[in-house]
Amino acid sequence: MSDVILELEDLHTHFFTDSGEIPAVDGVSFKVHKGEVVGVVGESGCGKSVTSLSIMQLVPSPPGKIVSGQINFKGENLAQATEKRMRQVRGNEISMIFQEPMTSLDPLYTIGNQLIEAIRMHRKMSKKEAKRKAIDMLNLVGIPRPSEVVDEYPHQLSGGMRQRVMIAMAMSCDPEVLIADEPTTALDVTIQAQILDLMRGLNKEHNTGILLITHDLGIVAEMCDRVVVMYAGQVVEEGSVREILKDPKHPYTKGLIRSLPKIHEKEQKLYSIPGTVPKVSMEHVGCRFAPRCEYTFDRCFSDDPELYETDVERRSRCFLYDDNEEQEAGSHVESDLRS
Amino acid sequence: MLAYTIRRLLMLIPVLLGMTLIVFSVVHLIPGNPAQVILGETATEQAIQDLEATMGIDQPYFVQYGLYLADLLQGDLGTSLRTKGEISSEILPRVAATFELTIFAMIFAIIVGINAGILSAWKQNTWVDITAMVVALIGVSMPVFWLALMEQWIFAQELGWLPSSGRQSSTDQIEPITHFYVLDSLLHLDFDRTLTVLSHLVLPAVALGTIPMAIIARMTRSSMLEVMKSDYIRTVRAKGSGQFLVIYKHALRNATIPVLTVIGLQTGVLLGGAILTETIFSWPGVGRYVYEGINHRDYPVIQSGILVIAFIFVMINLIVDLLYAYIDPRIKY
Numbered sequence: 001m002s003d004v005i006l007e008l009e010d011l012h013t014h015f016f017t018d019s020g021e022i023p024a025v026d027g028v029s030f031k032v033h034k035g036e037v038v039g040v041v042g043e044s045g046c047g048k049s050v051t052s053l054s055i056m057q058l059v060p061s062p063p064g065k066i067v068s069g070q071i072n073f074k075g076e077n078l079a080q081a082t083e084k085r086m087r088q089v090r091g092n093e094i095s096m097i098f099q100e101p102m103t104s105l106d107p108l109y110t111i112g113n114q115l116i117e118a119i120r121m122h123r124k125m126s127k128k129e130a131k132r133k134a135i136d137m138l139n140l141v142g143i144p145r146p147s148e149v150v151d152e153y154p155h156q157l158s159g160g161m162r163q164r165v166m167i168a169m170a171m172s173c174d175p176e177v178l179i180a181d182e183p184t185t186a187l188d189v190t191i192q193a194q195i196l197d198l199m200r201g202l203n204k205e206h207n208t209g210i211l212l213i214t215h216d217l218g219i220v221a222e223m224c225d226r227v228v229v230m231y232a233g234q235v236v237e238e239g240s241v242r243e244i245l246k247d248p249k250h251p252y253t254k255g256l257i258r259s260l261p262k263i264h265e266k267e268q269k270l271y272s273i274p275g276t277v278p279k280v281s282m283e284h285v286g287c288r289f290a291p292r293c294e295y296t297f298d299r300c301f302s303d304d305p306e307l308y309e310t311d312v313e314r315r316s317r318c319f320l321y322d323d324n325e326e327q328e329a330g331s332h333v334e335s336d337l338r339s
Numbered sequence: 340m341l342a343y344t345i346r347r348l349l350m351l352i353p354v355l356l357g358m359t360l361i362v363f364s365v366v367h368l369i370p371g372n373p374a375q376v377i378l379g380e381t382a383t384e385q386a387i388q389d390l391e392a393t394m395g396i397d398q399p400y401f402v403q404y405g406l407y408l409a410d411l412l413q414g415d416l417g418t419s420l421r422t423k424g425e426i427s428s429e430i431l432p433r434v435a436a437t438f439e440l441t442i443f444a445m446i447f448a449i450i451v452g453i454n455a456g457i458l459s460a461w462k463q464n465t466w467v468d469i470t471a472m473v474v475a476l477i478g479v480s481m482p483v484f485w486l487a488l489m490e491q492w493i494f495a496q497e498l499g500w501l502p503s504s505g506r507q508s509s510t511d512q513i514e515p516i517t518h519f520y521v522l523d524s525l526l527h528l529d530f531d532r533t534l535t536v537l538s539h540l541v542l543p544a545v546a547l548g549t550i551p552m553a554i555i556a557r558m559t560r561s562s563m564l565e566v567m568k569s570d571y572i573r574t575v576r577a578k579g580s581g582q583f584l585v586i587y588k589h590a591l592r593n594a595t596i597p598v599l600t601v602i603g604l605q606t607g608v609l610l611g612g613a614i615l616t617e618t619i620f621s622w623p624g625v626g627r628y629v630y631e632g633i634n635h636r637d638y639p640v641i642q643s644g645i646l647v648i649a650f651i652f653v654m655i656n657l658i659v660d661l662l663y664a665y666i667d668p669r670i671k672y
Contacts, residue, residue: 058576060568062464091579098577103570106589108667117588118578153668169578 005209006032006177011069013054021282024050026233032177035207039224041214045277047233048213052179056096057086092122095170099182101163105154111165112150115172122173137168141198160191171202181213196223217260221245229253232280232288235307239314249316251293343664343671347657358649359411363404366642417639426643430628434647435518436506437624441609443540444548449602452552456559457586460567471556478553487546487619494542502539504621543620547613551605558601562594595666603659611648
């Protein structure tokens with residue numbers, strides 16, 4: 001688990017709209033190791049999807065643009081890569097599946113046609129060989145009667161089946177990283193479990209690194225090795241799944257975990273973090289979570305917190321973990337936190 | 340696809356029957372006795388009755404309609420009051436002339452229009468897009484007769500590159516087989532003549548095709564922009580496919596349906612009513628034929644003209660519907 005395969009360093013992706021410049025991804029850094037499953041968690045609009053699209057350079061442009069930062073993939077900075085190079089990377093070395101299986105396949109071409117297109121894009125193969133490979137891939141992702149499905153159209157398949165096809169397509173060139181952007185959000189719970197099982201299996205067998213974008217902590221607990229929590233375009237907490245779920249550091253993560261329904265506790269009302277994700281602008285000052293946070297003090301509204309190292313391989317973007325923070329404020333709040 | 344085609348063909352029967360009934364009834368509603376009109380004011384009562392009997396117009400309404408249908412099925416459209424000739428043999432070369440002109444006008448409109456639309460969508464909001472759309476706007480708003488006259492003035496009179504009117508040179512007439520002169524000249528293996536015939540087609544085809552070209556360009560652009568934002572295009576790009584494949588394989592085919600609708604409608608419009616262009620370029624088409632019929636109150640000609648134009652409309656719609664089903668596997672009514 002030591003070799004880093006994908007590393008984001010201070011990535012900034014901004015959207016240039018009529019109402020101003022919006023830093024949708026504002027200095028995001030994290031790593032994915034070989035064969036590791038990393039979860040990216042956060043509410044809608046926190047920049048998870050834009051981060052993943054930035055890695056593939058698929059951010060709709062205009063208005064989106066990677067402004068600065070690095071996307072290091074096997075020692076190469078993809079943020080600077082040409083479109084030609086990116087086409088070799090996409091679907092081959094890094095592939096991606098999306099939230100909406102119902103609309104993610106071209107309705108006018110057969111499953112086989114779309115799979116073969118993906119395979120022949122990156123592998124020298126005859127159409128016949130590619131078709132055989134396509135059937136093998138459908139088989140691998142657990143599609144019944146693959147040799148018939150290969151000639152069917154997307155509208156003849158259910159949502160779960162279409163997501164399996166998407167996974168087959170993404171895995172067909174044996175990528176080193178698979179980015180899954182809310183792969184199960186649009187599916188019902190039993191199908192969700194099947195799709196997650198499938199991804200887990202592929203991760204184990206092929207040693208594919210998975211970047212799993214989700215807002216569902218349950219999925220994170222089940223699937224991931226490490227978690228990156230995002231809020232308003234920034235990483236606010238990072239660490240191993242076990243530690244973060246057991247002992248969250250950042251107030252936002254605490255709130256997220258508290259708002260999970262617990263099956264054994266008869267709580268009358270489900271907890272929710274007050275307020276909503278703010279619209280971030282370039283002029284923002286102070287911690288972005290401060291308006292919704294229970295533990296704020298003066299500095300939270302005037303300074304931008306950094307990601308502070310709290311433990312080995314753990315980081316949190318909160319002044320509570322700043323070693324230079326004045327002891328009085330820190331101890332005061334921290335005792336509050338621990339109670 | 341086969342079942343759909345058969346179903347769609349069966350649907351033609353009521354449509355065609357309804358069409359003939361309406362055309363037949365409308366002409367019947369026109370006041371006046373045709374026998375009286377033909378024989379004139381001074382005709383005797385006996386002569387009028389005899390003519391009514393030979394024409395069949397003394398029969399009840401539905402018997403007359405039945406006789407009319409029976410005639411139609413044998414390809415008999417009646418006789419022209421003015422020329423006393425068989426309408427079916429008069430109208431056939433006219434229809435062929437209009438068809439030939441329409442085909443070339445639409446080829447021009449489709450090739451230029453679709454590519455301009457694609458280019459515009461691809462380079463959205465750049466000078467390429469703006470130029471193409473301004474040209475399309477001018478094309479849509481320019482009166483056909485003005486464009487036709489300008490073409491004649493510049494390319495025929497001033498530059499002398501192309502003939503200004505007619506289907507072929509007046510001194511050396513072709514012997515018609517299909518009445519499609521391009522095809523006829525090829526069948527005669529007379530390739531010099533093919534060039535002559537084609538040169539006669541250029542100006543009227545461009546004049547006639549300009550409005551459809553502009554409409555197709557604008558429709559293609561908006562449809563492409565819509566499709567380019569869709570999830571499956573993102574998937575295609577995520578596979579690593581190049582821009583060409585994204586646009587010409589996936590986006591264009593998905594954007595085609597509304598464009599195809601416009602193409603079908605515009606083709607119908609051109610086939611039915613290109614009277615202005617046909618007049619300016621002395622093109623012996625069906626529009627002018629019907630126009631002359633109207634001028635001389637030649638009711639059988641008007642009736643047949645309407646029927647033929649309506650029939651062509653129905654057939655174009657059939658082709659468009661079949662193409663829908665061919666392009667989009669989800670369409671199965």
